[in-house]
Amino acid sequence: MASPRILILGPPGAGKGTQSSNIAEEYDVEHVTTGDALRSNKGMDISDMDTEYDTPGEYMDAGDLVPDEVVNAIVDEALSQADGFVLDGYPRNLEQAEELEGMTDLDVVLSLDVDRDVLVDRLTGRRVDPETGENYHVEFNMPDDEDVRDRLVQREDDNEESVRNRLDVFEENTAPVIDHYEDHDGFVAIDGEQTPDDVWADIQAAIDERV
DSSP, rough: OOOHHHHHEOTTSSSSSHHHHHHHHHHHEEEEEEHHHHHHHOOOOGGGGSSSSSSSHHHHHHHHOOOOHHHHHHHHHHHTTTTSEEEOOOOHHHHHHHHHHOOOOOOOEEEEEOOOHHHHHHTTEEOOTHHHHHHHTTTTTTSSOOOHHHOBBOOGGGSSHHHHHHHHHHHHHHHHHHHTTTTTTTTEEEEETTHHHHHHHHHHHHHHOOO
16 A cells, blocks of 8 residues: 555544544554644744744744744645655645645545534543643543542643634634535545544545545
């Protein structure tokens, strides 16, 4: 099997990170996220772009959003070095989707569908172990160790107001990206409300059928 080029889409809390890791391991491809790509290229020279700063790291250190043109260049570089990939967290808007079409041809476009109320429950119930960074959930996945349970915390952006705002931003900016890809030959909608194992089984079937 050729190394597949896969895009995974879905709202916050849909399980993109978990399933992207599964894909990367099973198909031996790079897991490319905008966050990782930015961190890996903090020192990239972007002085020719007529931007406020000369490197992505300067935007990140200042707490400013990295401009789309910089993100596009970094993703392009990451994909060009990957022999197969699963792209997670990009494109976030239609302009980035159009840029992506000029970077690579996608074999599979996976869209994880999850109802908004389910997403709110998933995200507001998430808890993090500050010592290990492990994620848990108050309903579905609590640690057996009582000491670990006692030290779990909720991330600031996982309170209900922040979660609903993140979902609003997704629906405004990124949901149109999903509509954009629905006519792609490799587009597959996946029921993201199933168990993670069932979601993974559907993803594997979709990839194996198209690659």
